[in-house]
Amino acid sequence: MNILETKGVTKRFGGLVAVNDVSLHVEKGEILGLIGPNGAGKTTFQNTVAGLDPPTSGDVFFLGEKVTGFTPQVMCNLGLSRTFQIPRPFPKLTVLENVLVSTIFGNTRKISDPVRHAREKLEFVEFPLGHEVLCETLNTVQLKRLDLARALASSPKLCLLDELASGLSEVELEDIIAIIRKIRDNGVTILMVEHIMQVIMNLCDRLAVISFGNKIAEGPTTEVTRDPKVIEAYLGVDDED
Ligand SMILES: Nc1ncnc2c1ncn2[C@@H]1O[C@H](COP(=O)(O)OP(=O)(O)O)[C@@H](O)[C@H]1O
Ligand SMILES: [Mg+2]
Numbered sequence: 001m002n003i004l005e006t007k008g009v010t011k012r013f014g015g016l017v018a019v020n021d022v023s024l025h026v027e028k029g030e031i032l033g034l035i036g037p038n039g040a041g042k043t044t045f046q047n048t049v050a051g052l053d054p055p056t057s058g059d060v061f062f063l064g065e066k067v068t069g070f071t072p073q074v075m076c077n078l079g080l081s082r083t084f085q086i087p088r089p090f091p092k093l094t095v096l097e098n099v100l101v102s103t104i105f106g107n108t109r110k111i112s113d114p115v116r117h118a119r120e121k122l123e124f125v126e127f128p129l130g131h132e133v134l135c136e137t138l139n140t141v142q143l144k145r146l147d148l149a150r151a152l153a154s155s156p157k158l159c160l161l162d163e164l165a166s167g168l169s170e171v172e173l174e175d176i177i178a179i180i181r182k183i184r185d186n187g188v189t190i191l192m193v194e195h196i197m198q199v200i201m202n203l204c205d206r207l208a209v210i211s212f213g214n215k216i217a218e219g220p221t222t223e224v225t226r227d228p229k230v231i232e233a234y235l236g237v238d239d240e241d
Contacts, residue, residue, distance in 0.1 A: 002061075003028045003158050003189045004049065004080075009058035011044050018044040020213035021058070026158065031180070031190040033204035033221065037233060041213040042193040043085055046160050049191075050082050051075040063157070077108050079157035083164055085193075087147035091136035095127065095146055098135055099153050106154025121149040125179055140167050144176075152183065159183065161192040165199045177202050201225070209233065 004026040011019040019041040026032045034042050047053040049060055054069040061067065062078060070078075081102075089098045099118035103111055111117045122131055125145045129138075138146065144164055151159055165176050173196065180203055184190055194200050200207070200221065207224040209217040211233040217224050224230055 005061040012056045030205040033207045036210040081151040081156035082160035083147040085162040087143040089135040096131035102150045102153035125149045
């Protein structure tokens with residue numbers, strides 16, 4: 001079953017076509033990697049799906065329902081959450097309070113003990129500091145873990161991750177790989193934008209590749225990473241040869 005499907009999604013910014021006619025699907029229970037060079041349109045594509053910036057044309061289907069142009073709040077309540085390439089929590093709130101916001105407003109069912117629910121998510125992502133720390137004091141690694149806890153607190157069925165692993169050390173990479181796998185094993189489907197091959201090869205069941213806004217490949221990870229079109233999009237062609 002497809003948890004998410006896009007049909008001909010296009011996003012224009014004035015004359016720039018950032019995403020061009022992208023149709024792809026995410027199967028329930030899988031980890032789909034969305035890869036492509038910088039500026040290819042990966043974040044823009046995720047924004048069209050999550051409702052942050054609706055597509056110029058084309059449609060998005062979530063859990064079989066057409067959701068094109070739904071707001072992020074509605075998408076979150078339907079079961080879609082996300083992390084951001086650059087996390088922006090409420091700086092003057094504590095770590096716990098930030099996750100509480102998602103717990104309280106992100107869930108449609110009533111959470112009987114929101115504080116406990118929020119603390120469980122922070123423990124799940126192995127947040128390394130006390131939960132009463134102010135968010136304005138966090139470093140990149142801590143912000144990424146917080147952002148993930150926040151995304152999980154709304155009890156998503158599908159979670160979009162945007163370069164969650166970038167900027168992490170080798171040890172932190174191993175940790176985040178294990179955590180993402182644990183999220184999937186708990187029944188959450190994942191659509192992740194990622195650059196780091198170690199993360200992609202370890203986690204992704206399938207890959208979709210976009211280059212200059214166009215989908216150029218989609219399929220099992222081992223096949224797609226051997227595809228000459230994909231290698232060319234990443235490495236470029238040497239005109240001298
Ligand atoms: N809000 C925006 N307004 C104008 N151009 C944008 C906007 N967001 C993204 N773009 C442009 O769209 C293209 C794709 O960007 P993006 O989706 O961020 O790429 P990626 O995430 O693959 O690196 C880039 O050329 C970028 O400059
Ligand atoms: Mg991006």
